[in-house]
Amino acid sequence: MVSVSPRLRDSLDYEDPEETDPRLSFGFRSLSINSAEYESYEPHGDRRAFAGSPDPGANRRIKRQRQSDQTLDHAVPFEYKTVADGDLFRIACILPGTQSAHVECRLEWESSRHPEKDYRCLSYCWGETIERNAAILLDGFRFAVTRNLHRALQCIRKPNAEVRLWQYVLPAWVDQLCINQSDLDERAHQVSIMKHIFNKARVIVWLGDEDDRSKKLCEYARKMGRGEHAPRDSPKTILSRILSQRQLHDAVQRLLQRPWFSRVWVVPEVALARFTEVAIGSELVSWDNLVRLIKDTQLPRKSGFDKQTAxxxxxxxxxxxISQMNASQREGLLHTDITQLLILAKSSNATDCRDKIYAYFAMTLLRLRPDYRERPDHKRSVERLYIEIAEHYVNSIRYDDYYSRWHALNEQRRTQQLMSMLYSAGRLHQHYELPSWIPDWTFAWYQAPFWCTTDANLSAFSGRDEWSTGIRSPYRAGGETIETLEVLNEAPSQHCLRISALVFDTVAEVSETTPASTPSTEGHSPVSPAESTVTLDTSTYSYGRDFFKTKKGLRGMATRGIQTGDVLAILLGGDVPVMLRSANVVDVEEVAYTLLCECFVQSDDVMQGELIRTDLWLAEDIVLC
Known part of the structure; x- marks a missing residue:
């Protein structure tokens, strides 16, 4: 005899905690198919599906899809009738739904300071296109979205319960359900309370649909995080049954190449969250397990220039x-490391160039500036914004003890942050018309740097800004101490930087081919292999650079675009030399130069600081403009 019970809910996540299983109610009896009592029963007249029965037929699915499309097609376009201000923000409640039924949401108000109910935040990237070629129902009105967001909402929603979601914006403010994207003031206001919204939310990072190995990769990460393996088997033995080492390397590389990892707004979305889950299709894995997986998976190094590591x-x-930033937020510390912000911003994509800075607004000390009025200004010109931010950081790091106390910045770390700004700048690394010492946050990294390493430094994360100390280069060309470093704001030298430097040589010859290494020249010994992994024939570092020979016979390499007559200088406190070009600035007492780029000189005396120690008395104040 076979018994079949009426189909129950697909999920046990009931909205009403007092709701009980109907099979336990009084008078419930199993339906016996073989019982003569039900010979006249016509199952075709009953529209209810039975447990274990297959999905409805294709005709019924087509009919439901047609009805869903008609509902969307006839719906009136959505318009915002209210303004989000104060502590309030909108929550999109995703109504229950399954399979191909259209996505329907309802907007509700919530307090960022004292939320009444739990909610989640969705962090996603729009995908291959920003074209909004899909649609959902929002408060009964049609709202156009990208196909990637539509797919994410379908996977996140539940069949029997609502999902309360704050869907934040990524570049171009497309797909924004909870913020009026046409209202610049509302957008700026929502960014200003973003810290409070994310601190009280669980973040779902949507990386897109599954591929042939992402499901196994998530399983691998979960089991590795839980340490699930038999007593006599090593973890490697158990995990290799899921993915071999070659398959694991391929799966991790594919994962890291997904567009989400290159967007600027994903940084605060994860850094500010109290808990983060990563979703790939229907698979979920915690952020901590994902980081642990990436840390323990050493990808094979490729020969030549490999941008994934260089x-x-x-x-x-x-x-x-991002993980180190998250640790800072958990300890209630505002971020102070400009080195990290520059590394992230220049490697991120953003449609609005201001977002290269405003994305970090909620978690840095920038929000304490009175002229920013606790919110970003998208009407401010890009050039003005970049200049103001650079000057603000120089003055804060150099002179503001309050700034340094947030993360206990010692003199060495303050010097390192200041120099990282200069090494991230340079006329040969700018798109905008900026003073040469001002970093252009839109100019992407495309060369292996001399002034630091590109290691991930995936160690145990603490709230302090100790991460950047692990990427410092082995060179100490300028010693450990800065003497003069100040911003000049008086015309005609406005937005110039006065700094102590030793100008020690001039470029005599520039070539695109690698010159032969030379022995000691003019008393400068060549770089010792034990002291450096960089030589002039190292393909990783020579990519995108020209080679030069100086009047004193030194050889080196610098960014393509240097010319004969450019001068080499060591900035006091800097780790590597820089290339400068003479500039004409009237009414300036010091010699004025344009900063071009960092450079490498094949001389141990220069790179390890012996030159600056012997010739320090020749250093002078110069002006970078």
Missing amino acids: LLGNPRQRIAI
Whole structure:
């Protein structure tokens, strides 16, 4: 005899905690198919599906899909009738639904300071296109969205319960359900309370649909995080049954190449969250397990220039920085490391160039500036914004003890942050018309740097800004101490930087081919292999650079675009030399130069600081403009 019970809910996540299983109610009896009592029963007249029965036929699915499309097609376009201000923000409640039924949401108000109910935040990237070629129902009105968001909402919603979601914006403010994207003031206001919204939410990172190995990769990460293996088997033996080492490397590389990892707004979305889950299709894995997986998976190094490991802001390094930022937020510390912000911003994509800075607004000390009025200004010109931010950081790090006390910045770390700004700048690394010492946050990293390493530094994360100390280069060309470093704001030298430097040589010859190494020249010994992994024939570092020979016979390499007559200088406190070009600035007492780029000189005396120690008395104040 076979008994079949009426189909119950697909999920046990009931809205009403007092609701009980109907099979336990009084008078319930199993339906016996073989019982003569039910010979006249016509199952075709009953529209209810039986447990274990197959899905309805294709005709019924087509009919439901047609009805769903008609509902969307006839719906009136959505318009915002209210303004989000104060502590309030909108929550999108995703109504229950399954399979191909259209996605329907309802907007509700919630307090960022004292939320009444739990909610989640969705972090996603729009995908291959920003074209809004799909639609949902929002408060009964039609709302156009990208196909990637539509797919994410379908996977997140539940069949029997609502899902309360704050869907934040990524570049171009497309797909925004909870914020009026056409209202710049509302957008700025929502960014200003973003910290409070994310601190009280569980974040879902939507990476897209599954591929042939992502499901196994999630299983691998979960089991590795829980340490699930038999007593006599090693974890490697058990996990290798899920993915071999070759398959694991391929799966991790594919994962890190997904567009989400290159967007600028994902940084605060994860850094500010109290808990983060990563979703790939229907699979979920915690952020901590994902970081542990990436940390323990050493990808094979490729010969030649490999941007996955050679460039600053590579996916592994981005994950490490974001995790360290998250640790800072959990300890209630505002972020103070400009080095990390520059690494992330210049390796991120953003449609609005201001977002390269405003994305970090909620978790840095920038929000304490009175002229920013607790909210970003998208009407401010990009050039003005970049200049103001650079000057603000120089003055804060150099002179503001309050700023340094947030993360206990010692003199060495303050010097390192200041120099990282200069090494991230340079006329040869700018798109906008900016003073040469001002970093252009839109200019992407495309060369392996001399002034730091590109290691992920995926160690145990603490709230302090100790992460950047692990990426410092082995060179100490300028010693450990800065003397003069100040911003000049008086015309005609407005927005110039006065700094102490030793100008020690001039470029005599520039070539695109690698010159032969030379022995000691003019008393400068060549770089010792034990002291450096960089030589002039190292393909990783020579990519995108020209080679030069100086009047004193030194050889080196610098960013393509240097010319004969450019001068080499060591900035006091800097780790590597820089290339400068003479500039004409009237009414300036010091010699004025344009900063071009960092450079490498094949001389141990220069790179390890012996030159600055012997010739320090020749250093002078110069002006970078």
